[in-house]
Amino acid sequence: MMDAQKLVIFGTSNILSDLFDCALARGLQLHKVVPHLGEEVGERDVSLAERLRQLSLHCTPPQVQPFDAFRPEPGELYLLGPTTPARAALADELTARHGLRFHTLVHPTAYVSPLATLGPGVFVGANSVIGPGAVLAEHVFVNRGVTIGHDTRIGAFSRIQPGSNLGGLSSIGRGVTVGIGATLLERLVVGDHAFIGAGAVATADVPPATLVVGIPAKFKKTLA
Numbered sequence: 001m002m003d004a005q006k007l008v009i010f011g012t013s014n015i016l017s018d019l020f021d022c023a024l025a026r027g028l029q030l031h032k033v034v035p036h037l038g039e040e041v042g043e044r045d046v047s048l049a050e051r052l053r054q055l056s057l058h059c060t061p062p063q064v065q066p067f068d069a070f071r072p073e074p075g076e077l078y079l080l081g082p083t084t085p086a087r088a089a090l091a092d093e094l095t096a097r098h099g100l101r102f103h104t105l106v107h108p109t110a111y112v113s114p115l116a117t118l119g120p121g122v123f124v125g126a127n128s129v130i131g132p133g134a135v136l137a138e139h140v141f142v143n144r145g146v147t148i149g150h151d152t153r154i155g156a157f158s159r160i161q162p163g164s165n166l167g168g169l170s171s172i173g174r175g176v177t178v179g180i181g182a183t184l185l186e187r188l189v190v191g192d193h194a195f196i197g198a199g200a201v202a203t204a205d206v207p208p209a210t211l212v213v214g215i216p217a218k219f220k221k222t223l224a
């Protein structure tokens with residue numbers, strides 16, 4: 001029998017359990033978690049230790065390895081743990097140190113058109129649908145229950161939060177966040193590092209590094 005492929009996750013975030021869930025649903029072995037920067041656990045967050053304790057009730061939890069002790073081993077698959085656009089620096093560091101090639105992880109309940117293209121490091125969560133001709137650049141994070149319309153392109157390190165719907169023929173920049181439950185009409189251009197607030201309906205193009213909120217989505221502030 002072939003050994004299961006071994007998933008290594010770099011950095012932690014509140015989304016870690018979704019990555020565990022998806023990996024298990026895909027039959028991957030949870031091999032290692034390699035924390036990056038010190039973990040900030042807010043009052044309403046769940047710590048890595050607690051996540052691993054909960055996981056150990058179901059399966060063998062991954063080993064936690066310090067960042068500097070990590071060395072690549074054969075049979076490993078690599079994914080980033082944090083979902084903020086700031087994780088671009090982590091990807092760069094791992095590429096520079098170890099020349100890693102990142103895995104593309106898709107939940108088995110997601111539908112990805114065979115005519116779509118997913119870059120390395122992309123995650124697609126449960127029940128999401130990626131339409132034909134869609135192109136997701138490296139490390140795009142698609143949460144649960146998202147739809148991406150046909151021919152829409154999404155730049156590297158963008159994250160699309162649960163239940164949001166993106167129309168077709170749009171161009172979404174790099175490091176963009178689409179908040180939970182937002183809707184973007186078709187044929188839009190969203191600039192790099194823009195933020196579409198939760199529940200917004202974007203009916204027009206969004207300039208780079210701009211927060212828009214509401215229905216229809218309006219300019220709220222320029223982001224640093």
Ligand SMILES: CC(=O)SCCNC(=O)CCNC(=O)[C@H](O)C(C)(C)COP(=O)(O)OP(=O)(O)OC[C@H]1O[C@@H](n2cnc3c(N)ncnc32)[C@H](O)[C@@H]1OP(=O)(O)O
Pocket residue numbers: 143161162178179180195196197198199200211213214220
């Ligand atoms: C599995 C999971 O849990 S995934 C979770 C995913 N989470 C999300 O998608 C959340 C996305 N976050 C948001 O939408 C947030 O509201 C943010 C990031 C836009 C808030 O940004 P901040 O810079 O903190 O804005 P702040 O809270 O200071 O609000 C600024 C103004 O915008 C308003 N505002 C903020 N968010 C929204 C929103 N989504 N819709 C309407 N108005 C909003 C605030 O009421 C405030 O208005 P005011 O100036 O009249 O007082």
